[in-house]
Amino acid sequence: MTSYRLAVVAGDGIGPEVVAEGLKCLAAATEGTGITFETTEFDLGAKRWHATGETLTDADLEAIKGHDVILLGAIGDPTVPSGVLERGLLLKLRFELDQYVNLRPSRLYPGEVSPLSDPGDIDFVVVREGTEGPYVGNGGALRVDTPHEIATEVSVNTRHGVERVVRYAFDVASKRERKHVTLVHKHNVLVHAGHLWRRTVEAVAPEFPGVTWDYLHVDAATIKLVTAPASFDVIVTDNLFGDILTDEAAAISGGIGLAASGNVNPDKTGPSMFEPVHGSAPDIAGQQKADPSATVLSVAMMLDFLGHAELAAKVEAAVADDAAAKVAEGWGPRTTVEVGDALAARIRG
C-alpha cells in the first residue's frame, strides 16, 4: 500500500471538465495496484477571486505544501483582469514551490495528424526554466496612461537558477537514445542573459561525457520546429522562450489537445505540479467539448515522477492508441466524458 496526497486545482474554464477525466483515468490506472491517491480539492481561480478577492493566500499555499503532487486544470478567465490569476495564482505556485523545471514532451503519436506535410518522427522534450527570466514579475510602469508612460520588464537570470535546470536537461538527455541537448536563447542580442546560459552549458556539459550539445537562436528554433522537428532531442531554454516554443511544438505534433507538462521541483522541497499546456478556453467551457487527453497525459507524467513508470506507460499508451484509432476510423466529435471513459477503459485493458 502506497498512498499519495494529491492537491487538485481544477481552476477555470474547461479546467474542471478535463481534471475530472484525469482523475478518472488515474483511478483506472491504480485500480488493484495498492497505490492510492488521497485528493484535496482547492477552490482557486476566477470564482474564488470574484467572491473574495483572493488568488492564493498563505494558508492555501501552506495547505498545498502538505501534498506530494498537484494536478492543475487551467487558470485564466476573461472576467478577471489579465495577469491577476496568471501571476497571482499559476505563476505564484510555480515560483513559491520552486518548480524550476517545466518539462514539456512533444511526440507525434503514430497515426496522429500534424499540420506539417512531412513531420518525420517527432519525439523531443523541452526543458523550460520555470522560476526566472522575464517571468519574475520584476518590472513596473511610470506615468501610466499618459503620453509619457514608460513600462519595463526585467528578466532576471542567475547562475544558480540556470545551472540547476541545465544539469536537469543534460540528465534527461543522458537517459534518452540520442543524448543530445540544444540550448535555445538569443545571445547575440540579450548578451548578458544569453552568455550566462551559454557559459553555464559549457561548464555543465563535461559532467555528461555521453551527451552532445549545440546552440540555436530562438528565432532559428521556430524555423527548425517547422522544417526539421524530428531533429530535436532535448531543448533547454529560458522561461519565456520555453513558453513560446512549446506552444509551437504542440501545434506541429498533434495539437495542443495532446500537450502535457510537469512543473517539477526535482529537489522535492515542494510538491511538483502537472498540468495540460492548453489554457482555460473560456469559449468552450462547460460544453463538454474539451479534449481531456492532455490532462490524462499529465497524469501519466505525474505517475512517472512518483516512480511508477509502468503505470505511466499504460496511461500514455491508452492516449496514443485512442488518438490513432480516432484518426484511422475517422471518429466524429466526442464529449469530454466520452473521451475520458474511452481512455479509462483502455487503461483497464
Place this chain on the structure above:
Amino acid sequence: MTSYRLAVVAGDGIGPEVVAEGLKCLAAATEGTGITFETTEFDLGAKRWHATGETLTDADLEAIKGHDVILLGAIGDPTVPSGVLERGLLLKLRFELDQYVNLRPSRLYPGEVSPLSDPGDIDFVVVREGTEGPYVGNGGALRVDTPHEIATEVSVNTRHGVERVVRYAFDVASKRERKHVTLVHKHNVLVHAGHLWRRTVEAVAPEFPGVTWDYLHVDAATIKLVTAPASFDVIVTDNLFGDILTDEAAAISGGIGLAASGNVNPDKTGPSMFEPVHGSAPDIAGQQKADPSATVLSVAMMLDFLGHAELAAKVEAAVADDAAAKVAEGWGPRTTVEVGDALAARIRG
C-alpha cells in the same frame, strides 16, 4: 531624372553575394526610367572589426545619414564574439537611425511550397517595433562566471514608442483588403509592457474606424501561424516577439530564402534600411549557394518606400514567377549569380 543616394552595407558571410544580385536587379528595374542610384559601399562587419576593432564609428554613422536609403546584406560572423556586431552595428543602425518600424511581409507565392500540408492563401505583414523592448541593451551582469552570477535584461517600452508603431500598423491595415490588425504580446505575464501595448491599441484604433483588431498571446500566435496562417492580415508586436514570429512566418511561407524586410523610419529623420531576414549563413559563405531572392524582394520594398510602386511590383513579380517556375519545372540548385541573372532578365521583361 531622380537620383537617390544609396548606402550599401554588404556585411558578413553571404551578405556580399546576395547584395551584388540585389544591386543587379535594382539596375535592371530602373534601366531607362531616369531613376538612378548613386551607391556608397561601407566596409562594415567582421573584416573591419578584426582589422580595426571598430563596429560603427560616429564618422560611419554620419556618412550613412547622408544617404536616402540603405541596402544591407547580413551581419554576424563566428570569428567575432556573439553580440559585438549584432549590437554594435546592426542594432546600432536601427536604433540610431530611429527605424522604429520593422516591416516584414509574408506571402506564399502561387506555386511555392510550404512545409504545411494545407497552408491556404498566406498574405500578411508583421509590423515589428524596432527601437524598444528587450532589444534596448539595458541590462548587465554581476559576479560574472562565479556561482553567484546574476544577469539582467530590461525591456523598455514607452507610450511614444509603442503609439507610433501601432499607428503605422493601423495605417498599413487601412490600405489592405481585410483591414485587420492583430496585437501580439503576453500581457497575462508581462503585465506592465503588455498592458501599455493593449491600452495604446485601444487608444489608437478609433482613429481608424474601418480597421478591426484583436489580441493574441505570443505563444498562441505561434500555434495559429502553423494551423491558420491565412487568417492573419497585419500583426503588430514588440521587437523580440516580432523577431521570433517573423522567422516562423518565413518558414511556413516559402522559407527564409524569400523573406524580405524594411527597417523604416517613417518620419524620415534618418534613412530607412532594407535587408533580407536571413542571417549571414557563414557555413555557405563565398560558395555561391545563397538564394538572393530575399535581397531582391528587399530591393522591391525599397523601391516601394521611395514611391516607385510600379517598379517594386515588377521586381516582386519577377521573384514570384521565378519561384513558381522553379517548383513547377523542378529546377536543381542554381548559383547565387544564376538566380540574380534570371531575376534581372525577368525584370527587364
